[in-house]
Amino acid sequence: MAKHETPFLDQLESGPWPSFVSDLKQQAEVRAKNEEGVEFQIPQDCVDDLLGVLELSYKHGRTHWKHGGIVGVFGYGGGVIGRYCDQPELFPGVEHFHTMRVNQPAGKYYTTDYLRKLTKLWDFRGSGVTNMHGATGDIILLGTTTPQLEEVFWTLTHDYGQDLGGSGSNLRTPADCLGQSRCEYACYDTNAMVHFLTNEYQDELHRPAFPYKFKFKLDGCPNCCVASIARSDMSFIGTWKDNIRIDQDAVNKYVENDAAYPANAGAFKGSKDWGPFDLEKEVLSLCPTKCMMFKDKKLFIDDANCTRCMHCINVMPRALKIGKETGCSILCGAKAPILDGAQMGSLLVPFIEVNPDNDYEAITEVIENIWDWWMEEGKNRERLGELIMRQGFQKLLEVTGIDAVPQHVQYPRTNPYIFWKEDEVEGGWERDVEEYRKHHLR
Ligand code: HEM
Ligand code: HEM
Ligand code: SF4
Ligand code: SF4
Known part of the structure; x- marks a missing residue:
């Protein structure tokens, strides 16, 4: 049974897309049941209260989060984004509900073991709600209290070899x-x-x-x-700097509609029947600088005029390759x-x-x-x-x-x-x- 009635939020779930409201409800339930016996360090019902305060914002047509506030970890001027609720009596679980930005690894590569450790830590010391990843690129850990910040930071840096990301007037996480x-x-x-x-x-x-x-x-x-x-x-x-590498035989395979050479590497095949591949229509005439020509079964590219838009390469990846002087x-x-x-x-x-x-x-x-x-x-x-x-x-x-x-x-x-x-x-x-x-x- 949900802690707060949320008719406005329920409405949001009716759209065709996956809903963050459904995700939050699910998480609220997981915390309420606590089948894994986690010793929650912040209120167990914080996600219920998060839904509650959001519902109230829809009702009132204004936010109930106070803007910002300076919170952080010792020695750092960023990485934590302070969030305080202006209705702590109604929603004590989200009285403070700070966000932590965690520096994602290059290319966002993880081991499942690492992800398990991270979510375990966040279930223990935070709301368990994450955003993988924020528009910044960071791993976003959404919602914890002030006393937990140093604790999470300590575990991240000492046990997980992981750092906070950037926020504020800083360099942001690359x-x-x-x-x-x-x-x-x-x-x-x-x-x-x-x-x-x-x-x-x-x-x-x-x-x-x-x-x-x-x-x-x-x-x-x-x-x-x-x-x-x-x-x-x-x-x-x-x-x-140099020229697009052309494999003329492969170009002709595309032109002949060879099944092993699907345009766009077959990427759009399922969406509808695009008919046979047409080099003129799908590549030459779409080249933004019109620097391509196909004559006597040979493709020519005037590389000095090519803006490196990637279009022709994307369409015929088996025939065209980026240059070597990169x-x-x-x-x-x-x-x-x-x-x-x-x-x-x-x-x-x-x-x-x-x-x-x-x-x-x-x-x-x-x-x-x-x-x-x-x-x-x-x-x-x-x-x-x-x-x-x-x-x-x-x-x-x-x-x-x-x-x-x-x-x-x-x-x-x-x-x-x-x-x-x-x-x-x-x-x-x-x-x-x-x-x-x-x-x-x-
Ligand atoms: C219906 C409610 C909300 C909407 C529509 C909304 C929308 C957005 C959007 C569009 C962004 C930028 C996208 C991104 O950076 O990933 C964003 C970022 C963010 N939001 Fe929200 N938000 C909502 C609720 C909240 C709440 C309740 C909190 C915290 C208590 C929060 C904290 C943040 C933070 C910290 C970021 C920056 C994430 C990053 O570093 O990339 N938002 N939000
Ligand atoms: C090589 C010499 C000159 C150059 C390159 C030049 C260039 C220009 C330019 C770029 C404008 C602005 C046009 C606009 O944005 O509307 C302008 C306006 C004007 N110039 Fe010249 N000019 C030159 C010589 C002269 C001389 C010799 C006179 C007067 C004896 C003159 C009188 C004016 C006046 C009165 C305007 C304002 C016109 C208006 O606001 O309608 N200019 N000029
Ligand atoms: S990369 Fe773009 S600009 Fe260059 S030849 Fe191909 S389509 Fe034309
Ligand atoms: S297509 Fe280009 S931008 Fe996209 S992953 Fe490959 S190298 Fe990166």
Whole structure:
């Protein structure tokens, strides 16, 4: 029997999708029965109260969570997100109900043994409710009391070899696609780089010193499975310099509709009958730069004009492969629509070497130059993307020492104002403002 009546929440369960309400009800019941005999360290009925307070929010049309509050673990400025309920008398089980962000492993690889240990700990010291994973990438442990925070942290760090993730005005937990561990499209080892960046920037992750949050996300190729281009202040997207590798025999197998060569590796086969594969319609005419041609049973790609969109490779993976000279592109300034609307990342470095042997020095140099600028010039709660908008992309190039290249130009000829600096023009110039003004007396 449920502790609180929840007619509004019950309504939410009627939709076609899996419902978090059903999940919470299930968890409330598991805790009530407690068949495993867990010695709960927070109220046994906290999940019932969570449902109760949410129901009340729907009834009142406003939240009953107080915003934030400073809670955390010793020595860290992030990783715990304070949540206090403003109705502690009605719902004592969620009087404090803090969230812990736990740094997910690169590529989100776990052993079942580890997952069992983690959920066991969270049943014991928290609500048992998790979010695997939050949009941040972290393992989200939802709901515990203040005294449990240090206890959970101790077990995570001492027994599980695991750390908290980022929150607040910190570097957030770096996140990546599974990359070369599973995917043939990966242009660099995203897991290795995420692991490196996480270790290298521990201070930035745990001790807030930034104007606002800062996110790294890493995609092994432009398919962008973690959507780094839309969701991170600095996005690292795998790419290649040389040519797409073409297996002409395999291209012809696709053209001949050979059953062993299904388009898109057969990915959409079940959804409907797409008819026979049509190279012209499904690949050539969809190439965004129209840089492909098929003639006399041969496929040509004008690689200088290819934007590495991945489309042709995704459709004919047995015939086309990414190039061999691989690295990544760096894009900056994406963010969600808090101020000024949503923004995608802007391309800063079209190609950069990804070299674990020298600790990714080319990449960390770009990162640190950007941080120096943003920490100096960024206003409180100003994301990198907003600083770029306020001071200009030209300023970003200046602080990173990166030369302007055609790839930086999104729309040519929209801005007639180009201001050269003396050192940018051969021979420079000398100008005396006082002298000039003599001729322009009012
Ligand atoms: C109907 C109720 C709720 C809705 C619709 C809602 C919606 C959302 C959405 C859309 C996000 C961003 C997605 C994500 O980061 O995974 C989010 C994140 C989050 N929510 Fe909620 N939320 C609800 C209730 C709660 C409650 C009750 C708590 C805590 C008591 C909570 C704590 C959080 C936290 C800590 C995050 C950040 C997770 C992360 O790090 O990624 N939310 N919520
Ligand atoms: C190579 C020389 C010049 C360049 C590159 C130049 C460029 C421009 C540009 C880009 C605008 C803004 C257009 C707009 O956004 O509406 C403008 C406006 C204007 N320019 Fe020039 N200009 C030049 C010479 C001159 C000269 C010699 C005069 C006057 C003798 C002049 C008078 C004006 C005026 C009055 C406007 C404002 C027009 C308006 O607001 O409707 N310009 N100019
Ligand atoms: S982003 Fe590219 S490399 Fe990473 S998993 Fe997706 S397709 Fe593979
Ligand atoms: S990767 Fe994209 S841009 Fe390049 S050839 Fe293929 S379809 Fe065209």
